[in-house]
Amino acid sequence: MSYLSIEFSVLFLIFLCLYWSCRKWPVLQNYMLLIASYGIVASFNYTFALILAGYSTVIFVLSLLIEKTKYQRFWFSISIIAAMVNLAIFKYFDFFSNALQAVINDLGLGVLIPSTEIIMPIGISFYTFHSISYIVSVKRREIKQTDFISFMLFLSFFPSIVAGPINRARDFLPQIKVKTCRELLEPYRAFTLILFAVVKVYWLSSAIADTWVNPVFSSPAEYNSLDLIFALYAYAIQLYLNFSGYTDLVTAIALLLGFKLPINFNLPYLAINLRDFWQRWHISLSCWIRDYVYIPLGGSRCGFFRTQVNLLIAMLLSGLWHGASLNFLIWGGVHGVGMVLLNIGDKYFGRNFLANRFAFLAKLITFQYVCFAWIFFRSSSFSESIEYLSAIMNNFSDVSLHFNSLVYILLLLVGYYLYPLATNLQNNTIKYMRRVHWLFLPIIFILILWIVISFAPSGIPNFIYAGF
Structure with missing residues:
Protein backbone atom coordinates (compact mmCIF):
# COMPACT_ATOMS: atom_id res chain seq x y z
CA MET A 1 0.00 0.00 0.00
CA LYS A 177 7.85 3.70 26.50
CA VAL A 178 6.45 7.06 27.54
CA LYS A 179 4.72 7.23 30.89
CA THR A 180 2.69 10.38 30.27
CA CYS A 181 0.19 11.21 27.54
CA ARG A 182 1.67 11.68 24.09
CA GLU A 183 1.34 15.03 22.34
CA LEU A 184 0.71 15.89 18.71
CA LEU A 185 4.09 17.27 17.66
CA GLU A 186 4.58 20.37 15.50
CA PRO A 187 1.35 20.13 13.46
CA TYR A 188 2.27 23.04 11.16
CA ARG A 189 5.62 21.45 10.38
CA ALA A 190 3.87 18.15 9.70
CA PHE A 191 1.42 19.85 7.35
CA THR A 192 4.25 21.63 5.51
CA LEU A 193 6.25 18.41 5.16
CA ILE A 194 3.23 16.62 3.66
CA LEU A 195 2.88 19.41 1.09
CA PHE A 196 6.60 19.19 0.30
CA ALA A 197 6.34 15.42 -0.08
CA VAL A 198 3.38 15.60 -2.47
CA VAL A 199 5.12 18.18 -4.66
CA LYS A 200 8.50 16.41 -4.60
CA VAL A 201 7.43 12.80 -5.07
CA TYR A 202 4.05 12.94 -6.78
CA TRP A 203 4.88 15.73 -9.22
CA LEU A 204 8.51 16.80 -9.71
CA SER A 205 10.30 13.48 -9.24
CA SER A 206 7.79 11.59 -11.38
CA ALA A 207 7.79 14.21 -14.13
CA ILE A 208 11.58 14.24 -14.32
CA ALA A 209 11.68 10.43 -14.44
CA ASP A 210 9.06 10.10 -17.17
CA THR A 211 10.27 12.99 -19.32
CA TRP A 212 14.05 12.58 -19.23
CA VAL A 213 15.51 9.87 -17.02
CA ASN A 214 13.67 6.71 -18.00
CA PRO A 215 13.71 7.23 -21.80
CA VAL A 216 17.43 8.07 -21.89
CA PHE A 217 18.61 5.33 -19.53
CA SER A 218 16.52 2.72 -21.36
CA SER A 219 18.36 3.31 -24.66
CA PRO A 220 21.44 5.53 -24.19
CA ALA A 221 22.90 4.71 -27.63
CA GLU A 222 20.07 6.67 -29.27
CA TYR A 223 20.85 9.93 -27.47
CA ASN A 224 23.45 12.62 -27.89
CA SER A 225 26.16 13.01 -25.25
CA LEU A 226 24.60 16.27 -24.02
CA ASP A 227 21.25 14.47 -23.63
CA LEU A 228 22.98 11.75 -21.62
CA ILE A 229 24.76 14.25 -19.39
CA PHE A 230 21.54 16.13 -18.77
CA ALA A 231 19.63 12.90 -18.03
CA LEU A 232 22.30 12.00 -15.48
CA TYR A 233 21.85 15.34 -13.75
CA ALA A 234 18.10 14.85 -13.97
CA TYR A 235 18.41 11.46 -12.26
CA ALA A 236 20.44 13.02 -9.44
CA ILE A 237 17.59 15.47 -8.91
CA GLN A 238 14.89 12.79 -9.30
CA LEU A 239 16.51 10.53 -6.70
CA TYR A 240 16.94 13.37 -4.24
CA LEU A 241 13.37 14.60 -4.66
CA ASN A 242 11.95 11.09 -4.35
CA PHE A 243 13.93 10.03 -1.31
CA SER A 244 13.87 13.33 0.56
CA GLY A 245 10.16 13.64 -0.29
CA TYR A 246 9.52 10.24 1.22
CA THR A 247 11.47 11.28 4.31
CA ASP A 248 9.36 14.45 4.55
CA LEU A 249 6.18 12.38 4.37
CA VAL A 250 7.08 9.79 7.00
CA THR A 251 8.54 12.45 9.28
CA ALA A 252 5.18 14.23 9.10
CA ILE A 253 3.28 11.00 9.77
CA ALA A 254 5.49 10.30 12.79
CA LEU A 255 4.96 13.83 14.14
CA LEU A 256 1.20 13.38 13.84
CA LEU A 257 1.58 10.20 15.90
CA GLY A 258 3.72 11.93 18.55
CA PHE A 259 7.13 10.60 17.42
CA LYS A 260 10.28 12.23 16.08
CA LEU A 261 12.41 10.60 13.38
CA PRO A 262 16.06 11.46 12.73
CA ILE A 263 17.02 14.03 10.10
CA ASN A 264 17.99 12.25 6.89
CA PHE A 265 18.86 15.04 4.42
CA ASN A 266 20.53 18.42 4.62
CA LEU A 267 20.90 19.87 1.11
CA PRO A 268 23.41 17.20 0.00
CA TYR A 269 24.22 18.75 -3.36
CA LEU A 270 25.77 21.73 -1.55
CA ALA A 271 28.49 19.44 -0.19
CA ILE A 272 32.04 20.79 -0.56
CA ASN A 273 33.49 17.26 -0.80
CA LEU A 274 32.44 13.61 -0.49
CA ARG A 275 32.93 13.59 3.28
CA ASP A 276 30.54 16.50 3.53
CA PHE A 277 28.15 14.81 1.08
CA TRP A 278 27.79 11.78 3.35
CA GLN A 279 27.11 14.08 6.29
CA ARG A 280 24.16 15.44 4.30
CA TRP A 281 22.84 12.46 2.27
CA HIS A 282 20.92 9.58 3.91
CA ILE A 283 22.38 10.78 7.21
CA SER A 284 20.86 7.98 9.28
CA LEU A 285 22.58 5.35 7.10
CA SER A 286 25.98 7.08 6.93
CA CYS A 287 25.96 7.56 10.73
CA TRP A 288 24.98 3.91 11.19
CA ILE A 289 27.81 2.72 8.91
CA ARG A 290 30.23 4.99 10.77
CA ASP A 291 29.22 3.85 14.26
CA TYR A 292 28.63 0.14 13.65
CA VAL A 293 31.11 -0.66 10.85
CA TYR A 294 33.83 1.95 10.41
CA ILE A 295 34.61 2.61 14.10
CA PRO A 296 34.49 -1.10 15.15
CA LEU A 297 36.96 -1.83 12.31
CA GLY A 298 39.33 0.62 13.96
CA GLY A 299 38.18 3.90 12.45
CA SER A 300 41.08 6.33 12.28
CA ARG A 301 42.83 4.94 15.36
CA CYS A 302 45.25 2.59 13.61
CA GLY A 303 47.28 4.84 11.34
CA PHE A 304 46.66 6.53 8.01
CA PHE A 305 46.85 3.45 5.77
CA ARG A 306 44.56 1.34 7.96
CA THR A 307 42.10 4.24 8.13
CA GLN A 308 41.77 4.24 4.35
CA VAL A 309 41.25 0.46 4.30
CA ASN A 310 38.53 0.77 6.95
CA LEU A 311 36.93 3.56 4.94
CA LEU A 312 36.91 1.51 1.74
CA ILE A 313 35.38 -1.48 3.54
CA ALA A 314 32.68 0.73 5.07
CA MET A 315 31.79 2.28 1.71
CA LEU A 316 31.76 -1.08 -0.08
CA LEU A 317 29.38 -2.42 2.58
CA SER A 318 27.26 0.71 2.15
CA GLY A 319 27.05 -0.06 -1.55
CA LEU A 320 26.21 -3.71 -0.92
CA TRP A 321 23.50 -2.67 1.56
CA HIS A 322 21.73 -0.84 -1.26
CA GLY A 323 21.47 -3.96 -3.38
CA ALA A 324 22.93 -7.34 -4.22
CA SER A 325 24.67 -6.50 -7.47
CA LEU A 326 28.10 -5.65 -8.84
CA ASN A 327 26.85 -2.16 -9.70
CA PHE A 328 26.13 -1.25 -6.09
CA LEU A 329 29.55 -2.55 -5.04
CA ILE A 330 31.14 -0.37 -7.72
CA TRP A 331 29.02 2.60 -6.62
CA GLY A 332 30.19 2.14 -3.03
CA GLY A 333 33.76 1.63 -4.26
CA VAL A 334 33.69 4.83 -6.32
CA HIS A 335 32.66 6.78 -3.23
CA GLY A 336 35.24 4.94 -1.13
CA VAL A 337 38.07 5.69 -3.57
CA GLY A 338 36.95 9.31 -3.79
CA MET A 339 37.06 9.68 0.00
CA VAL A 340 40.50 8.03 0.18
CA LEU A 341 41.79 10.50 -2.43
CA LEU A 342 40.21 13.31 -0.41
CA ASN A 343 42.02 12.13 2.73
CA ILE A 344 45.31 11.95 0.85
CA GLY A 345 44.76 15.50 -0.38
CA ASP A 346 43.98 16.63 3.18
CA LYS A 347 47.15 14.97 4.43
CA TYR A 348 49.50 16.66 1.95
CA PHE A 349 47.75 19.95 1.14
CA GLY A 350 45.71 20.65 4.27
CA ARG A 351 42.12 19.83 5.17
CA ASN A 352 39.58 21.15 2.66
CA PHE A 353 42.34 22.82 0.63
CA LEU A 354 40.15 23.46 -2.43
CA ALA A 355 36.94 24.29 -0.54
CA ASN A 356 38.67 26.91 1.61
CA ARG A 357 39.89 28.74 -1.51
CA PHE A 358 37.26 28.07 -4.19
CA ALA A 359 34.08 26.95 -2.41
CA PHE A 360 31.79 27.02 -5.45
CA LEU A 361 34.29 25.06 -7.56
CA ALA A 362 34.63 22.46 -4.79
CA LYS A 363 30.84 22.06 -4.64
CA LEU A 364 30.61 21.76 -8.42
CA ILE A 365 33.35 19.11 -8.61
CA THR A 366 31.73 17.14 -5.80
CA PHE A 367 28.37 17.25 -7.58
CA GLN A 368 29.96 16.00 -10.83
CA TYR A 369 31.66 13.12 -9.01
CA VAL A 370 28.46 12.13 -7.21
CA CYS A 371 26.56 12.22 -10.52
CA PHE A 372 29.21 10.03 -12.17
CA ALA A 373 28.69 7.45 -9.41
CA TRP A 374 24.90 7.62 -9.92
CA ILE A 375 25.39 5.94 -13.33
CA PHE A 376 26.18 2.66 -11.55
CA PHE A 377 23.38 3.24 -9.03
CA ARG A 378 20.73 3.79 -11.72
CA SER A 379 21.79 1.14 -14.26
CA SER A 380 20.48 -2.38 -13.65
CA SER A 381 23.74 -4.08 -14.69
CA PHE A 382 27.43 -3.37 -15.18
CA SER A 383 27.07 -3.74 -18.95
CA GLU A 384 24.36 -1.06 -18.98
CA SER A 385 26.64 1.27 -17.01
CA ILE A 386 29.44 0.77 -19.53
CA GLU A 387 26.98 1.32 -22.38
CA TYR A 388 25.90 4.63 -20.84
CA LEU A 389 29.49 5.79 -20.25
CA SER A 390 30.48 4.74 -23.78
CA ALA A 391 27.55 6.66 -25.25
CA ILE A 392 28.57 9.80 -23.33
CA MET A 393 32.08 9.51 -24.75
CA ASN A 394 31.10 8.73 -28.35
CA ASN A 395 27.75 10.37 -29.16
CA PHE A 396 28.77 14.03 -29.41
CA SER A 397 28.57 14.18 -33.20
CA ASP A 398 27.11 10.85 -34.34
CA VAL A 399 23.68 11.27 -32.73
CA SER A 400 21.41 14.30 -32.96
CA LEU A 401 20.02 16.04 -29.88
CA HIS A 402 16.60 14.91 -28.64
CA PHE A 403 16.31 17.66 -26.02
CA ASN A 404 17.68 21.16 -25.99
CA SER A 405 20.10 19.73 -23.47
CA LEU A 406 22.64 22.55 -23.55
CA VAL A 407 19.95 24.99 -22.44
CA TYR A 408 18.80 22.56 -19.75
CA ILE A 409 22.34 22.09 -18.48
CA LEU A 410 22.86 25.86 -18.33
CA LEU A 411 19.56 26.22 -16.46
CA LEU A 412 20.67 23.47 -14.11
CA LEU A 413 23.91 25.33 -13.39
CA VAL A 414 21.93 28.49 -12.67
CA GLY A 415 19.58 26.47 -10.45
CA TYR A 416 22.55 24.94 -8.69
CA TYR A 417 23.95 28.41 -8.06
CA LEU A 418 20.58 29.46 -6.57
CA TYR A 419 20.17 26.16 -4.68
CA PRO A 420 21.50 27.61 -1.37
CA LEU A 421 18.39 29.80 -1.25
CA ALA A 422 16.46 26.62 -0.37
CA THR A 423 18.25 26.43 2.98
CA ASN A 424 15.45 28.19 4.85
CA LEU A 425 12.58 27.24 2.52
CA GLN A 426 11.01 24.77 4.93
CA ASN A 427 11.25 27.03 7.98
CA ASN A 428 9.92 30.03 6.06
CA THR A 429 6.98 27.99 4.74
CA ILE A 430 6.17 26.82 8.26
CA LYS A 431 6.32 30.41 9.47
CA TYR A 432 3.79 31.51 6.84
CA MET A 433 1.55 28.50 7.51
CA ARG A 434 1.35 29.44 11.18
CA ARG A 435 -0.32 32.68 10.15
CA VAL A 436 -3.11 30.76 8.43
CA HIS A 437 -6.10 29.72 10.54
CA TRP A 438 -6.21 25.94 10.84
CA LEU A 439 -9.69 25.83 9.24
CA PHE A 440 -8.18 27.05 5.96
CA LEU A 441 -5.34 24.52 5.87
CA PRO A 442 -7.45 21.78 4.22
CA ILE A 443 -8.40 24.25 1.46
CA ILE A 444 -4.71 25.03 0.85
CA PHE A 445 -3.89 21.33 0.79
CA ILE A 446 -6.69 20.52 -1.68
CA LEU A 447 -5.64 23.41 -3.94
CA ILE A 448 -2.00 22.31 -4.02
CA LEU A 449 -3.03 18.67 -4.50
CA TRP A 450 -5.25 19.68 -7.43
CA ILE A 451 -2.35 21.57 -9.05
CA VAL A 452 0.02 18.62 -8.50
CA ILE A 453 -2.42 16.07 -9.94
CA SER A 454 -3.05 18.33 -12.93
CA PHE A 455 0.64 18.48 -13.86
CA ALA A 456 1.93 15.16 -12.52
CA PRO A 457 2.17 11.97 -14.62
CA SER A 458 -0.66 9.48 -14.13
CA GLY A 459 -0.31 6.75 -11.52
CA ILE A 460 1.04 6.61 -7.99
CA PRO A 461 4.84 6.98 -7.92
CA ASN A 462 7.03 4.42 -6.21
CA PHE A 463 9.50 5.19 -3.45
CA ILE A 464 12.89 4.29 -4.93
CA TYR A 465 14.47 3.36 -1.58
CA ALA A 466 11.65 0.95 -0.73
CA GLY A 467 13.52 -1.51 -2.95
CA PHE A 468 16.57 -1.46 -0.70
Missing part, protein backbone atom coordinates in the same frame (compact mmCIF):
# COMPACT_ATOMS: atom_id res chain seq x y z
CA SER A 2 1.57 3.27 -1.10
CA TYR A 3 1.68 6.05 1.48
CA LEU A 4 0.62 8.44 -1.30
CA SER A 5 -2.52 6.49 -2.19
CA ILE A 6 -6.05 7.63 -1.41
CA GLU A 7 -6.65 4.34 0.41
CA PHE A 8 -3.77 4.97 2.81
CA SER A 9 -4.82 8.59 3.38
CA VAL A 10 -8.38 7.60 4.32
CA LEU A 11 -7.27 4.72 6.55
CA PHE A 12 -4.63 6.88 8.22
CA LEU A 13 -7.13 9.63 9.04
CA ILE A 14 -9.48 7.07 10.58
CA PHE A 15 -6.58 5.51 12.47
CA LEU A 16 -5.42 8.93 13.65
CA CYS A 17 -8.84 9.67 15.17
CA LEU A 18 -8.92 6.31 16.98
CA TYR A 19 -5.28 6.70 18.03
CA TRP A 20 -5.74 10.09 19.68
CA SER A 21 -9.01 9.03 21.28
CA CYS A 22 -6.77 6.75 23.38
CA ARG A 23 -4.37 9.56 24.28
CA LYS A 24 -4.58 8.80 28.01
CA TRP A 25 -3.36 5.24 27.46
CA PRO A 26 -0.01 5.26 25.59
CA VAL A 27 0.33 1.49 26.06
CA LEU A 28 -2.92 1.01 24.16
CA GLN A 29 -1.63 3.40 21.49
CA ASN A 30 1.46 1.20 21.17
CA TYR A 31 -0.70 -1.86 20.53
CA MET A 32 -2.63 0.09 17.91
CA LEU A 33 0.61 1.17 16.24
CA LEU A 34 1.90 -2.40 16.29
CA ILE A 35 -1.28 -3.76 14.68
CA ALA A 36 -1.25 -1.00 12.06
CA SER A 37 2.44 -1.58 11.30
CA TYR A 38 2.02 -5.31 10.81
CA GLY A 39 -1.11 -4.68 8.77
CA ILE A 40 0.84 -2.45 6.38
CA VAL A 41 3.66 -5.00 6.08
CA ALA A 42 1.11 -7.75 5.44
CA SER A 43 -0.57 -5.61 2.76
CA PHE A 44 2.53 -6.15 0.60
CA ASN A 45 2.64 -9.87 1.37
CA TYR A 46 1.34 -11.61 4.48
CA THR A 47 4.49 -13.78 4.67
CA PHE A 48 6.53 -10.60 5.16
CA ALA A 49 4.67 -9.99 8.41
CA LEU A 50 5.32 -13.58 9.54
CA ILE A 51 9.03 -13.26 8.73
CA LEU A 52 9.22 -9.97 10.66
CA ALA A 53 7.44 -11.48 13.68
CA GLY A 54 9.71 -14.54 13.67
CA TYR A 55 12.83 -12.43 13.29
CA SER A 56 11.74 -10.07 16.07
CA THR A 57 11.14 -13.02 18.41
CA VAL A 58 14.54 -14.60 17.76
CA ILE A 59 16.48 -11.34 18.17
CA PHE A 60 14.54 -10.43 21.34
CA VAL A 61 15.31 -13.80 22.96
CA LEU A 62 18.98 -13.47 22.02
CA SER A 63 19.07 -9.95 23.47
CA LEU A 64 17.71 -11.36 26.74
CA LEU A 65 20.55 -13.87 26.79
CA ILE A 66 23.05 -11.06 26.23
CA GLU A 67 21.78 -9.20 29.27
CA LYS A 68 20.87 -12.08 31.60
CA THR A 69 23.74 -14.54 31.16
CA LYS A 70 27.47 -14.32 31.79
CA TYR A 71 28.27 -15.31 28.19
CA GLN A 72 27.61 -11.84 26.82
CA ARG A 73 30.15 -11.89 24.02
CA PHE A 74 29.00 -15.29 22.80
CA TRP A 75 25.32 -14.38 22.62
CA PHE A 76 26.16 -10.96 21.19
CA SER A 77 28.09 -12.65 18.37
CA ILE A 78 25.25 -15.11 17.79
CA SER A 79 22.77 -12.22 17.64
CA ILE A 80 24.80 -10.31 15.04
CA ILE A 81 25.31 -13.49 13.01
CA ALA A 82 21.57 -14.28 13.16
CA ALA A 83 20.69 -10.76 11.97
CA MET A 84 23.17 -10.84 9.10
CA VAL A 85 22.32 -14.41 8.03
CA ASN A 86 18.64 -13.51 7.86
CA LEU A 87 19.45 -10.47 5.73
CA ALA A 88 21.85 -12.47 3.54
CA ILE A 89 19.33 -15.23 2.85
CA PHE A 90 16.52 -12.94 1.74
CA LYS A 91 18.53 -10.16 0.09
CA TYR A 92 21.79 -11.67 -1.15
CA PHE A 93 21.18 -15.39 -1.72
CA ASP A 94 20.63 -15.08 -5.48
CA PHE A 95 23.61 -12.75 -5.93
CA PHE A 96 26.09 -14.97 -4.12
CA SER A 97 24.66 -18.26 -5.38
CA ASN A 98 24.97 -17.07 -8.99
CA ALA A 99 28.52 -15.88 -8.37
CA LEU A 100 29.43 -19.18 -6.71
CA GLN A 101 27.84 -21.16 -9.55
CA ALA A 102 29.93 -19.21 -12.05
CA VAL A 103 33.12 -20.08 -10.14
CA ILE A 104 32.10 -23.76 -9.97
CA ASN A 105 31.44 -23.78 -13.71
CA ASP A 106 34.81 -22.17 -14.44
CA LEU A 107 36.51 -24.86 -12.36
CA GLY A 108 34.64 -27.54 -14.30
CA LEU A 109 33.35 -29.25 -11.14
CA GLY A 110 29.91 -30.05 -12.60
CA VAL A 111 28.04 -29.14 -9.41
CA LEU A 112 24.71 -27.34 -9.57
CA ILE A 113 23.54 -25.09 -6.74
CA PRO A 114 19.78 -25.52 -6.23
CA SER A 115 17.82 -22.71 -7.87
CA THR A 116 15.42 -21.03 -5.45
CA GLU A 117 13.37 -17.89 -5.94
CA ILE A 118 13.47 -15.86 -2.74
CA ILE A 119 11.34 -12.71 -2.46
CA MET A 120 12.96 -9.97 -0.38
CA PRO A 121 10.63 -8.87 2.45
CA ILE A 122 9.71 -5.21 2.51
CA GLY A 123 11.86 -3.15 4.87
CA ILE A 124 14.24 -5.99 5.78
CA SER A 125 17.36 -3.82 5.46
CA PHE A 126 15.90 -1.17 7.76
CA TYR A 127 14.58 -3.45 10.51
CA THR A 128 17.82 -5.43 10.43
CA PHE A 129 19.78 -2.25 11.12
CA HIS A 130 17.26 -1.28 13.80
CA SER A 131 17.76 -4.63 15.52
CA ILE A 132 21.56 -4.38 15.40
CA SER A 133 21.30 -0.94 16.97
CA TYR A 134 19.24 -2.49 19.77
CA ILE A 135 21.62 -5.42 20.28
CA VAL A 136 24.66 -3.15 20.47
CA SER A 137 22.92 -0.75 22.87
CA VAL A 138 21.97 -3.64 25.16
CA LYS A 139 25.53 -5.00 25.04
CA ARG A 140 27.00 -1.58 25.84
CA ARG A 141 24.45 -0.98 28.63
CA GLU A 142 23.27 2.17 26.83
CA ILE A 143 19.68 1.06 27.38
CA LYS A 144 17.87 -1.41 29.58
CA GLN A 145 16.18 -4.45 28.13
CA THR A 146 12.72 -3.44 26.89
CA ASP A 147 9.53 -5.48 26.76
CA PHE A 148 8.63 -7.63 23.75
CA ILE A 149 5.79 -5.43 22.46
CA SER A 150 7.94 -2.30 22.54
CA PHE A 151 10.73 -4.15 20.74
CA MET A 152 8.36 -5.41 18.05
CA LEU A 153 7.03 -1.88 17.55
CA PHE A 154 10.57 -0.49 17.35
CA LEU A 155 11.37 -2.86 14.46
CA SER A 156 8.04 -2.50 12.66
CA PHE A 157 7.06 1.17 13.20
CA PHE A 158 5.25 1.75 9.91
CA PRO A 159 6.40 5.28 9.01
CA SER A 160 10.04 4.17 8.83
CA ILE A 161 9.99 0.44 8.05
CA VAL A 162 9.47 0.76 4.28
CA ALA A 163 12.39 3.06 3.43
CA GLY A 164 13.82 4.53 6.62
CA PRO A 165 15.14 6.67 8.16
CA ILE A 166 17.14 4.26 10.34
CA ASN A 167 16.20 4.71 14.01
CA ARG A 168 18.53 4.19 16.95
CA ALA A 169 17.25 2.14 19.87
CA ARG A 170 18.54 4.59 22.48
CA ASP A 171 16.68 7.47 20.80
CA PHE A 172 13.47 5.77 19.68
CA LEU A 173 12.58 3.34 22.47
CA PRO A 174 12.09 6.15 25.05
CA GLN A 175 9.43 7.56 22.68
CA ILE A 176 7.63 4.21 22.74
